[in-house]
Amino acid sequence: MTFDIGPNAADGAGSAPGGGTILLLGAGRMGGAMLRGWLAQGVPASAISVADPSPAPDLVELAARTGVRVNPADSAAVDAAPVDTLVVAVKPQMVESAAAGVQATLAPHTLVLSIMAGKTLADLRRLFPAAGSVVRAMPNLPAAVGRGATVAVAEAGCPADRKERAASLLTAVGSLEWLADEALVDAATALSGSGPAYVFYLVECLTRAGVEVGLPADVSERLARATVEGAGALMGATGQPAAELRAGVTSPGGTTAAGLSKLMADDHLQSLLNATLRAAAQRAAELGGTGPKA
Numbered sequence: 001m002t003f004d005i006g007p008n009a010a011d012g013a014g015s016a017p018g019g020g021t022i023l024l025l026g027a028g029r030m031g032g033a034m035l036r037g038w039l040a041q042g043v044p045a046s047a048i049s050v051a052d053p054s055p056a057p058d059l060v061e062l063a064a065r066t067g068v069r070v071n072p073a074d075s076a077a078v079d080a081a082p083v084d085t086l087v088v089a090v091k092p093q094m095v096e097s098a099a100a101g102v103q104a105t106l107a108p109h110t111l112v113l114s115i116m117a118g119k120t121l122a123d124l125r126r127l128f129p130a131a132g133s134v135v136r137a138m139p140n141l142p143a144a145v146g147r148g149a150t151v152a153v154a155e156a157g158c159p160a161d162r163k164e165r166a167a168s169l170l171t172a173v174g175s176l177e178w179l180a181d182e183a184l185v186d187a188a189t190a191l192s193g194s195g196p197a198y199v200f201y202l203v204e205c206l207t208r209a210g211v212e213v214g215l216p217a218d219v220s221e222r223l224a225r226a227t228v229e230g231a232g233a234l235m236g237a238t239g240q241p242a243a244e245l246r247a248g249v250t251s252p253g254g255t256t257a258a259g260l261s262k263l264m265a266d267d268h269l270q271s272l273l274n275a276t277l278r279a280a281a282q283r284a285a286e287l288g289g290t291g292p293k294a
C-alpha cells in the first residue's frame with residue numbers, strides 16, 4: 001500500500017510516496033502508536049523524525065530497526081530544516097517549551113497536526129505562527145491498537161491537499177470524522193474521547209450482574225469482556241445499524257426481549273447517557289478554555 005502525505009517533497013531525508021517529511025514532536029503513548037501506524041501503512045521510515053527528550057526503549061528499538069531518526073528534543077540535533085508535517089503529540093502542559101524548540105522546522109508549506117486535548121486552533125496558530133496550515137485532532141485510546149475514533153477540524157482556508165495529508169496520518173490509527181465547527185470538538189470528546197471508559201464500565205457492570213445471577217466472578221468477567229469485544233467486532237464486520245443488530249437477536253417473547261424490557265424501560269439508560277455526555281462535554285469546554293468554568 002502506498003501512502004501519500006502530500007506534494008511537498010523535502011530534500012535531505014527520504015520522503016513518503018508523493019513527497020513529505022514528518023517531524024513527530026512527542027512519542028509517548030499516542031505519538032508512538034501513530035508512528036507505528038504510519039510505518040505499518042507504508043510511510044518510509046526515512047521520511048520520519050522524532051523529537052522526544054527521553055524516548056522509551058521500545059521506541060529506540062523501533063527506530064534502530066526501521067531507520068526512523070530519533071533526536072533529543074532539547075538539543076541542536078533536532079532538524080532545523082522545514083518539514084512538511086509537524087505532528088504535535090506532547091502533553092498540553094509541555095507544549096509551550098516543546099514548541100519553542102521546533103520553530104525552525106516551520107515554513108509556509110508546513111502543516112501542523114496537533115492531537116493535544118484542549119489546545120484550540122487559535123492556541124496552535126499562536127504556538128506555531130510560521131506554519132502554513134493547522135489541524136486540530138482528537139483521537140481516542142483504541143488508537144493504540146489501530147482502532148481509534150478520531151475527530152479533526154481544520155483552520156479556515158486549509159487547502160484540501162493538506163487536509164488529505166492530515167487524514168492519511170490520522171486514519172493510520174483508525175477512523176476519522178472531520179468536524180465543520182471547532183465547537184463540536186467538546187461534544188465529540190465527550191462521546192468518542194471518553195467513550196472507551198463508558199464501555200469499560202459497562203463490562204464491569206455486566207460482570208457484577210453475571211455474579212448476581214449465579215456465575216463465578218472469573219467466568220462472568222471473561223464472558224462480559226468477550227461479549228463486548230464480539231459485539232463490537234460484529235458491528236464492525238457487518239456495518240449494520242446497531243438497532244438492526246439488536247432487533248436481529250431479539251426474538252419475541254425470548255430471553256433477550258425479557259432483558260431489554262428492563263434495560264430500555266422508560267428510556268432510563270438514554271437519559272443517563274444524555275447526562276453523561278453533557279457532563280463530559282461541559283468539562284471538556286472548561287479544560288479547553290472555551291466554556292464556562294463553573
Ligand SMILES: NC(=O)c1ccc[n+]([C@@H]2O[C@H](COP(=O)([O-])OP(=O)(O)OC[C@H]3O[C@@H](n4cnc5c(N)ncnc54)[C@H](OP(=O)(O)O)[C@@H]3O)[C@@H](O)[C@H]2O)c1
Nearest residue numbers: 026028029030051052054073089090091092098116117141
Ligand atoms: N492517551 C490518550 O488516550 C489520548 C487521547 C487523545 C489525545 N491525547 C493527547 O495526546 C497527547 C499525548 O498524550 P500521551 O498519552 O501520548 O502522553 P505521553 O505518553 O506522556 O507522551 C508525551 C511524550 O512527549 C514527550 N515530551 C515531553 N516534553 C517534550 C518536548 N519538549 N519535546 C518533545 N517531546 C516531549 C514525553 O516525554 P517524557 O515522558 O520524558 O515527558 C512523552 O514521551 C496529549 O496532548 C494528549 O492530550 C491522548
